[in-house]
Amino acid sequence: MVPWLSQHQGISHQEVADHFEITLEQTIQDLMLLSVTGVGQYANQQFDVDYTGNKVRINDPLGLDKPFSLDSTEAACLLLGLDSLAQLPVQVTGFESEEIENLRNRIAKAVPLSEGVEVLPEELQESEIHSLIANAIAEQKQISFDYWNDGRDDVIRRTVSPSRLYTINQKSRVDALEHGKGWRSFRLENIDSLVVEKTDAVFDLPYEPMKTTEVEIEVPVAHMHVLENFTVVKRRKATKTLVVATVRVNDPRWLSRQILATGCAIKILSPNEISIKVDDYISQARSAYPKKNNSK
């Protein structure tokens, strides 16, 4: 904090809080702590920091005007971030992998980066799809493709206006507006037969992430690991054997598939309409397998 504040003299408390993404209260607390810290107990041996009047000014950083070297976590974060960028096509990042590699080598020589931390390359089969979508985004054209929704196990032809390409954990995605349905996020590995249309892209809805419903579910403690598959908003232990969790769901079909895959007694507590739909999907699945007397 000290070197950064030294370079941002007169910055407001709120700007410090925003930069470090901490609360205003925590910011004031940290500044107070800083003002009583130093090499000795006398005033001239401590950081001379003035944070009155909603402005922060470091008058004497006690020689600490450069940041300490990267710790192991920061070094690993930088390394993995660079590795991940290097795996992406130039159309997505705007950077050639060679540029990233050269930079990484320069930094590795100057800063102790963690060994044994790497993103393993994959054989991306979708580079042509990447290029087509990137071109469509640049030229603001609509695209059509067959999309396999593995949450529902169906393939539907879609026509969308693509907005941005990115990857999460090396799974490339495109955010696009599907007309009449809203914003969607599509995994490139599930896209097939893609065509760039002559029609111009239309963005008649402001960008917003896919809508989700908060669903309250009850999970046996012994099966708590299934929550790894969900975005969990909150959870609490209801009894010694049960946990109640609020999870985000955008498709009841997907939720029913998660429950079927675990084969355990996950109950939906609310909302009722989701519970009814999920029960219906599970009944359909059961119709494929006759019930045994000794089934769980």
Added chain:
Amino acid sequence: MTYEEELEEFPPLGDDFVTERLVNLVMLLTSSRFGFTKSEIAARVPGYSTESPAAMERMFERDKRILAVNNIVVSEPDGDEDYRYKIVLNTATLPEMTFSKKEQAILRAATLAWDNTSQKADAILLRTKLETIGVHSDYSNNVAKFEIPIDLETVFSALSDRRVLNFEYRRPGQEDTTKRSLEIWGVAVRSGSWFIYGKDRIRDAVRIFNLFRVSGGFTISGEQNSYEIEEVDLNELLDPSNRDDFSYEVELFLESGKGEYWRDLAKLDESNSKSCTIKLMLSNPSEQLARLAADAPGVVVKAPKDVVEIVSDLVWGANE
């Protein structure tokens, strides 16, 4: 070592007293080229002065280890009672570096990848440090992202210090966990999965673990640099056929327009999505059996009987 002992060894840095003492210690040890003896340190750093000599000694040794994890190395004595400890500022701080505009954008993009993870706070500090040495970029195209629910700080610390990482691990398809003590050799990411690998001390063998199957967090034990990192072929280690030592041949009925995943595995003609029956080997049974249950009734297992029973149990166990 118990969790309480671990906590004693590495107290959370959110503790203001610990942070203040550490900052004071760093400031003191960087302030003089000649360094300070233990008694001078005890007299000048308020956190130490209230403790007995033995407690101060323990606290000082622990603080040195915490600083070492953060790449701030306190010089080590050579047996001299009046050794003068110091931190050489030039080696502890980031070097002067200059970056082109493009390089600054690349560095910023690399830190943005962590915005949705529990490592976000580390990424902000990383960005701050880079900014302070001249990385100023308004690049905001969040093209590479990580999603990982586990706090990796302990993992990276163990790796960097070559200390043993302890955790409970749940094997695929099993509910019970087993205790693991890993000489961690590395962290790898592939296809959205995060892995740690190294030598499992309990089993005395090289093992790879999916981080999503670690239950209840990590602890670190043992001395620093207590083992050597050996070279391994990660691709071989990650090969699914090496991770599962059993396989099944199954017969599946695929309804029209359903079972895309299975059609793909069976290498069926992409244009043909009609109803059909296929035979294939399950390469990763623990995950594929769960998928078969989820894919019902569009995909139904016809044979062998024991697989039909496993999937049927999953389907009928669900929500019961």
